[in-house]
Amino acid sequence: xxxxxxxxxxxxxxxxxxxxxxxxxxxxxxxxxxxxxxxxxxxxxxxxxxxxxxxxxxxxxxxxxxxxxxxxxxxxxxxxxxxxxxxxxxxxxxxxxxxxxxxxxxxxxxxx
Amino acid sequence: xxxxxxxxxxxxxxxxxxxxxxxxxxxxxxxxxxxxxxxxxxxxxxxxxxxxxxxxxxxxxxxxxxxxxxxxxxxxxxxxxxxxxxxxxxxxxxxxxxxxxxxxxxxxxxxx
Numbered sequence: 001x002x003x004x005x006x007x008x009x010x011x012x013x014x015x016x017x018x019x020x021x022x023x024x025x026x027x028x029x030x031x032x033x034x035x036x037x038x039x040x041x042x043x044x045x046x047x048x049x050x051x052x053x054x055x056x057x058x059x060x061x062x063x064x065x066x067x068x069x070x071x072x073x074x075x076x077x078x079x080x081x082x083x084x085x086x087x088x089x090x091x092x093x094x095x096x097x098x099x100x101x102x103x104x105x106x107x108x109x110x111x112x
Numbered sequence: 113x114x115x116x117x118x119x120x121x122x123x124x125x126x127x128x129x130x131x132x133x134x135x136x137x138x139x140x141x142x143x144x145x146x147x148x149x150x151x152x153x154x155x156x157x158x159x160x161x162x163x164x165x166x167x168x169x170x171x172x173x174x175x176x177x178x179x180x181x182x183x184x185x186x187x188x189x190x191x192x193x194x195x196x197x198x199x200x201x202x203x204x205x206x207x208x209x210x211x212x213x214x215x216x217x218x219x220x221x222x223x224x
Contacts, residue, residue, distance in 0.1 A: 002154065009152075034212060043116070043202050043215035044155075089155070098168045098209045102155040 003027045004092050006103035014111050019077040021106050023090035026071065030092040034100070035064060035075045038087045047088075048075070051095070080110045114138050116216035118203050124222045125193065133188040133219050135203030143209045144186040146178060149200040149218070161186060162209045193223045 005024045013019045021035075031052035036044035050057040050064045050073075057064050063076045073092075077084055087107045091100040116137045125131050137144065146158040160168035161180040175197075177189040186203055200220050204213040 004154065032210070036215075041217070043118075043204075043217045046212055046214060049212055091155075093210060095210050098160045098162075099157050099170075100213060104152060104154045 001026075002104075003030075003101045004090060004103045006088075006090060006106050008106050009104070010107040010109070012109045012111060013080045015082060016079045019075075019080045019084065019108055019110065021075040021077075021088050021090075021108065023073040023075075023103055024071060025073070025092050025101075027092070027094075027101075028071065029094050030101075032093050032095045033064070033066060033073050034091045035062075036089045036091065037084075038089065038105070044089055077108075080108075082110045082112050084108060085110050116203060116205055116214055118201075118216035118219050120219060121217065122220045122222075124224065125190070126224055127193060127195070129193075130189070130191040132190065133201055133203075133221075135186040135188075135216055137184055137186075137203075137205035137214075137216075139205055139214060141205040141207050141214075142183050143206045143211075144180060144183070145204040145206075145213060146176075146186065146188050147202040147204065147215075149202060155202065158188075160209060167209065190221075193221075195223050197221065198223045 034049040035047040038044040087105040089105045091102045093100045143162045147155045159178045179187040200218045202218045203216040206213045
């Protein structure tokens with residue numbers, strides 16, 4: 001059973017607009033969440049993280065929001081740029097655990 | 113070299129072959145991981161090593177055999193693989209288990 005889900009396999013956004021990528025999880029014990037970006041023929045690159053003691057974390061154009069009651073995570077990219085076109089994975093873990101659980105990814109295309 | 117490197121980047125092998133994948137991390141981390149990524153599936157954790165000790169084996173078939181001689185190097189020995197083992201194999205490392213993981217570029221494996 002998949003504990004982390006990204007229900008949108010793809011998303012297209014106009015350059016300069018906001019991209020919102022969503023992620024849902026089922027395990028209420030998860031307390032550490034990450035977003036990774038992956039270009040073709042490369043491994044995932046760490047983008048931004050958030051722990052469950054916060055509901056928002058910001059790094060430049062990237063903001064991650066955490067809604068613990070809804071078990072929902074989102075990544076906002078503002079403004080979107082063509083170089084942001086990639087597959088985005090969310091991942092979750094229990095901080096003291098061994099394992100991160102990954103979603104299936106959302107392919108973002110930013111149209112110039 | 114910086115970050116996490118993996119060799120080879122591409123590998124084609126027959127079902128009777130024996131081959132090895134190599135991963136090296138230059139980040140001073142103590143935990144290393146093997147993941148399998150198949151099309152349209154989430155990343156599947158295969159093995160975890162923490163301070164050279166294997167701490168996780170996610171029910172991986174014995175035709176995959178990991179080896180971690182030191183905290184910087186991780187191998188995945190392959191023998192008598194099946195065509196369904198064709199996938200992208202990713203190595204990752206983190207300071208210790210549970211912390212943010214940094215990925216290598218992966219080895220694209222094709223089993224004929």
